[in-house]
Amino acid sequence: MTEDVNTIYKVKLFVLKRVGNFKVLRVLDDLYHIIGLPLGFLTYLFHRLIGRPYFGIWLASAQGHPGRFPYMKKTVEHLAKTSDPEVIRNLKILEIGAYAGGSALVWGRALKNNGATNGKLISVDPWDSYIDLTGNHRIVFRVMNRNLGNGNVLRLFVQNLKAAGVSDVCHQFRGRSEDILPMLNSKFDIIYIDASHHVDAVTKDLELSLPLLKDGGVICGAGLERQLEDLDPEFVKAHFHTDLFIDPKTGQTFHPGITYAVGNCFGRRISHYGGYWVVRKNGEKFEDVVLS
């Protein structure tokens, strides 16, 4: 397993995509974590030993669908092609929700590879337990809450960024977005939302982020596998208490809170690539972004 190609994770996604039943999905996901943990620990130790970033089952450090990473990279390349060179030199990215650094590493490398010599990434995260376990019984949530609470995830975040050679452009603000964002006095070219998936949290993150976005800047996020237009809003609302659910029509898993909050905010279908959504601010409007 490397930070770029997380094969076991991809196999998991392949299997889960074919499961049309939420209970079966939960059991399979739990089994995946129980069986994978010992191997995950060994892989984690190996990566530490050779000084490479680690994202895998251990500490649930491989978060979200890895398919979004190439599109995040392409977002920076798209801005680099379509913006003034001065904008790119000073590119400022705000990331809400960082966990073990999967997305931070991609943004950090993209800054370095696209001539953002004065660019920086700010990652906002409380690095503390945040998942309500009453509606979310999967083992992965327990693993996340426990290791966020005891500091293991933050330690891995710091190690990963250092191992990837991007610590110099990445800055961390430890705290909740609702407390930190109102205190930020600069504007950003890219804002990436990947924090709590609860509908109220995503709605708040969007609300607090939009005023911080520069004109011509991009706002994007993870976890939009289905758009609100494709689903019955009442069905989506009925599953707000769970992080992930299955669309009965397509059998595809989706995040009800993200689907609802993003759909409600933009009021239309927006450009999205395998769960990664992205729009660009143009005056009062938000335009779709075409990433090849």
Ligand SMILES: C[S@@+](CC[C@H](N)C(=O)[O-])C[C@H]1O[C@@H](n2cnc3c(N)ncnc32)[C@H](O)[C@@H]1O
């Ligand atoms: C899905 S993970 C982020 C994954 C990360 N972007 C990656 O690519 O690996 C969600 C993160 O959001 C953080 N989070 C939860 N509530 C938050 C809040 N109110 N403000 C900022 N971050 C929050 C959690 O601590 C967790 O690290």
